[in-house]
Amino acid sequence: MSTIETDLLNIKQAAQFLNVSEISIRRWTDSGKLSCLRIGGRRERRFKQQDLTNFLEVQSRSELDVRGVKGVADDKVTKIFLEGIAIDYGNHLCSLYETDIGRVKLSVPFLADGLRAGDKCFLVATKATQKVILDALSETYPATSSDIANSRLILSDGMTTSDGFYDYLEHHFLQSSRQGDQYMRVLGDMAWAIDMGMSTDDLMSFEMRYNHSLAKKFAVVSLCQYDSRKFTGTEIVKALKTHEDTFQFPLSRFVGF
Amino acid sequence: MSTIETDLLNIKQAAQFLNVSEISIRRWTDSGKLSCLRIGGRRERRFKQQDLTNFLEVQSRSELDVRGVKGVADDKVTKIFLEGIAIDYGNHLCSLYETDIGRVKLSVPFLADGLRAGDKCFLVATKATQKVILDALSETYPATSSDIANSRLILSDGMTTSDGFYDYLEHHFLQSSRQGDQYMRVLGDMAWAIDMGMSTDDLMSFEMRYNHSLAKKFAVVSLCQYDSRKFTGTEIVKALKTHEDTFQFPLSRFVGF
DNA sequence: AACACATGATTAACAAAGATAAGTATTGAT
DNA sequence: ATCAATACTTATCTTTGTTAATCATGTGTT
Numbered sequence: 385m386s387t388i389e390t391d392l393l394n395i396k397q398a399a400q401f402l403n404v405s406e407i408s409i410r411r412w413t414d415s416g417k418l419s420c421l422r423i424g425g426r427r428e429r430r431f432k433q434q435d436l437t438n439f440l441e442v443q444s445r446s447e448l449d450v451r452g453v454k455g456v457a458d459d460k461v462t463k464i465f466l467e468g469i470a471i472d473y474g475n476h477l478c479s480l481y482e483t484d485i486g487r488v489k490l491s492v493p494f495l496a497d498g499l500r501a502g503d504k505c506f507l508v509a510t511k512a513t514q515k516v517i518l519d520a521l522s523e524t525y526p527a528t529s530s531d532i533a534n535s536r537l538i539l540s541d542g543m544t545t546s547d548g549f550y551d552y553l554e555h556h557f558l559q560s561s562r563q564g565d566q567y568m569r570v571l572g573d574m575a576w577a578i579d580m581g582m583s584t585d586d587l588m589s590f591e592m593r594y595n596h597s598l599a600k601k602f603a604v605v606s607l608c609q610y611d612s613r614k615f616t617g618t619e620i621v622k623a624l625k626t627h628e629d630t631f632q633f634p635l636s637r638f639v640g641f
Numbered sequence: 642m643s644t645i646e647t648d649l650l651n652i653k654q655a656a657q658f659l660n661v662s663e664i665s666i667r668r669w670t671d672s673g674k675l676s677c678l679r680i681g682g683r684r685e686r687r688f689k690q691q692d693l694t695n696f697l698e699v700q701s702r703s704e705l706d707v708r709g710v711k712g713v714a715d716d717k718v719t720k721i722f723l724e725g726i727a728i729d730y731g732n733h734l735c736s737l738y739e740t741d742i743g744r745v746k747l748s749v750p751f752l753a754d755g756l757r758a759g760d761k762c763f764l765v766a767t768k769a770t771q772k773v774i775l776d777a778l779s780e781t782y783p784a785t786s787s788d789i790a791n792s793r794l795i796l797s798d799g800m801t802t803s804d805g806f807y808d809y810l811e812h813h814f815l816q817s818s819r820q821g822d823q824y825m826r827v828l829g830d831m832a833w834a835i836d837m838g839m840s841t842d843d844l845m846s847f848e849m850r851y852n853h854s855l856a857k858k859f860a861v862v863s864l865c866q867y868d869s870r871k872f873t874g875t876e877i878v879k880a881l882k883t884h885e886d887t888f889q890f891p892l893s894r895f896v897g898f
Numbered sequence: 899a900a901c902a903c904a905t906g907a908t909t910a911a912c913a914a915a916g917a918t919a920a921g922t923a924t925t926g927a928t
Numbered sequence: 929a930t931c932a933a934t935a936c937t938t939a940t941c942t943t944t945g946t947t948a949a950t951c952a953t954g955t956g957t958t
Contacts, residue, residue: 392660392697395945405906410946413700421697423659424669426914426945430660430697480878612874617867620874621737624896632699635888639881652935662916667936683924683935 391433392421398431402439412439418462419472434474438462438603464501464569464605466494467637473567476591476599476606478627479638480620482613486641487513488520491571494607496525498569499536504560506553508540509573510580517573544580546590553594557602568604574623575611584619591626649678649687658693669696673722695726695891721758721826721862723751724894730824733856733863735884736895737877739870743898744770745777748828751864753782756793761822763813765797765806766830767837774830801837803847810851814859825861831880832868841876848883 398420399406412418413429418439421430439462463470467490471477479490495517498505507514522528531537538556543549553570560568577587591608599606610623624630630638655677656663669675670686675696678687720727724747728734736747752774755762764771779785788794795813800806810827817825834844848865856863867880881887887895 392658394660397660406945407907408905411905414947416700420700422700423661423697424665424914427698428661428915428945480874480881482875482878610874612878615874617737617869617872617874617877618739620877621739621869621896624737624892628893631892635881635892636885639878663935664917665915668915671937681924681935685924685935 392430393433393436395429395431398429398436401431401433401436416463416470419470434600435462435472438473464497464503466490466497466607469633469637471605471633473603473605474600475629476595476608476627477630477633477638478608478610478623479630479641480610480612480623481641482611483641484516487573487609487611488517489641490607490638491517491573491609492520492524494569494571495521495537498605499525499527499531502536502567504565504568505531505537506540506556506568506570507537508543508549508570509576513573513576514539517571540576544582546577546582546586549577549590550593550598553598557598557604561602566603568602570604570606572606572608573611574608575614578614584615584622588622588626591623595626595628648690650690650693652686652688655686655688655693658688658690659696676724676726691893695894721754721760723747723754723864726890726894728862728890730860730862731857732886733852733865733884734887734890734895735865735867735880736887736898737867737869737880738898739868740898741773744830744866744868745774746898747864747895748774748830748866749777749781751826751828752778752794755826755862756782756784756788759793759824761817761825762788762794763797763810763825763827764794765827766833770830770833771796774828797833801839803834803839803843806834806847807850807855810855814855814861818859823860825859827861827863829863829865830868831865832871835871841872841879845879845883848880852883852885 393401395406395409399409402409409418409429413420418431419435421432422428423430463472465471481487481489495505495507507517509517518528518532528537532539540549540552543552557568560566574587577590578584594606598604608623608627610620612620615623650658652663652666656666659666666675666686670677675688676692678689679685680687720729722728738744738746752762752764764774766774775785775789785794789796797806797809800809814825817823831844834847835841851863855861865880865884867877869877872880
């Protein structure tokens, strides 16, 4: 654990990395196209390698470029927007809800926007929850059922262990990447794990494993939603702790629907 | 599930991690902007990775906000420092802990710093919890018992309803203000309410009432800590929602000790 | 070819970060 | 026990990243 992750580049290094001028880097960060961190009283820019690689477009990206049609092709490639908040690919977030309406409040726009943007989407939930979310999704996004048929939206099926879940996602992520689907979204309704008989310890160790590998290696936004009615206080706290990415956003947007 | 914070970085590693010079690290720690631990007779600096990542600001914040905070950073009259974070008087925060050690992790420095700074401090908790906190407090702040005798530190006593709690605080706040104690701190260990037989609904309505009146009208920093083992998931979520001030800070500092 | 627009270059002023040096004291190793 | 390396503090001085403005160059599109 001694390797210091020196993956924070300053603006000069970032400019070299992308082979552009520092001025462009400044403009891109100012306009929000490229995300960066700030440090110190001079508010110097620091860049995560992944944010820079995310910023690079992939030449071989999908045949039908949904983004291109809308003319926003170059603008929002590195981010998604959820509830007006810009979220980079690579983030692994959680949200907490406490009503049946809350279950679809974030999940539906998250998936609908993803499908519209051409992202490969995954819905991990029990059959019953899948039905609730898909019904609501169909209302705002009529192409839902055809997207399921086309495997643009993939429904979880049959996984009963956290390791199985991990393998499932890794397999699909690799496969999607090979097929040119670089941008992905995962929505997990984590009460699913409980209903599958997983212990919450199991679930948390999955979250940690996922957090350090899959979530960061692929251009995927992962949103894990927790039904606060089905977890204890300590479990909710653990859920928050295993989704540290969430803390950089206004948490009130993700808590308590 | 331990993920021990075994990796304390020295100043060289910290500088490498943030991609800055050691001199800047020294300046930031000296001014209290970046928190660090000290060790040995040479008082060497040691850094938690968590603290370092917290020091990085997210670009999304409007530059005006950041400027404002920085600009008055020297003006310590309007702020306190907890875990290296500047907190304005008027804030009403919550923290979540899940171990007996976590109970004193934030509360003790919060009160110790307050007493050292001459703030009028209030400790609201059951007798048993009071004893635990006061024992730990006495170790780092020897004048604890004399401050209790002098009414610099006031211990809750005998309140059994949320309205009674509110009246109690209002009375003391007014009295303290009249006596020239403008700056105050309240530490509430909210499992106290449960042990007093309050319902969590009662507790939450108190929090909301407090949030909109006392907490904002007086120069008081209020820290409500919740033992996540004694509350349900939904209750924890409600606790978060009734302490929105918390969301403007790096939540990882307040969650899960 | 003409156009619109993104990128690069240049300037300015300011404050913060970096570099350097001197002097102490603690560590860690021989 | 000794000694060199390290980290600390304090101080001064130089360099750099920041914003903002304007202009020139280059790119891709129609």
